[in-house]
Amino acid sequence: MKTLNRWLVTAGLVLGAAPVLAAGAHDHGHEHAQAHVHGAVQLEVALDGPTLSIALEAPLDSILGFERAPRTASEKQAAQDALTALRGNALFAPDAAAGCVFKSATADSEALQPGAKVGEHADLDATAEFTCAKPEQLRRIDLSGLMTRFKRIQRLQAQVVTPQGQFKQTLKRPAQTLTWGR
Numbered sequence: 001m002k003t004l005n006r007w008l009v010t011a012g013l014v015l016g017a018a019p020v021l022a023a024g025a026h027d028h029g030h031e032h033a034q035a036h037v038h039g040a041v042q043l044e045v046a047l048d049g050p051t052l053s054i055a056l057e058a059p060l061d062s063i064l065g066f067e068r069a070p071r072t073a074s075e076k077q078a079a080q081d082a083l084t085a086l087r088g089n090a091l092f093a094p095d096a097a098a099g100c101v102f103k104s105a106t107a108d109s110e111a112l113q114p115g116a117k118v119g120e121h122a123d124l125d126a127t128a129e130f131t132c133a134k135p136e137q138l139r140r141i142d143l144s145g146l147m148t149r150f151k152r153i154q155r156l157q158a159q160v161v162t163p164q165g166q167f168k169q170t171l172k173r174p175a176q177t178l179t180w181g182r
Helices: 002-022 060-064 073-086 144-149
Strands: 038-048 051-059 100-108 123-132 140-142 155-162 165-172 177-179
Touching: 002 177, 051 060, 060 073, 060 123, 073 100, 073 123, 155 177
Parallel strands: 038 155
Antiparallel strands: 038 051, 051 123, 100 123, 140 177, 155 165
């Protein structure tokens, strides 16, 4: 029953966010709904009970400076370093008042798979999950770790869904803090 209730809350948040998530979206001939613009990344934030979920979608160029399988030893190392950073806990810093603890993170790109054959545009997808002791206190996420590590990111379009409502915000350098609510 607890799992069903959690699923229903999550489904409600996702379905309720559909108009926000669809705003400005269009098909670009690949699996992602958002436009592929170098230097611009998409961030989706959802707060469901104590669980804070963050999803990042970025053109691979915005992370690595190229959108193909790495060819040289230095490109391979840069790709590995980027994935390691994205799978770590230093890029997103939720509001300290919420008492969030890092739980897990993932990062991957088809272009970085062995034998990958990608077209002219390749993206990278990453997720991070936190458990928050006081989720009602969460009003911001410091993105300075992300912006400092990946200097090619110039603009971040964020969509946030929390029990307090849905919010949309665009950050442009030098801004590094995503804020919402009261």
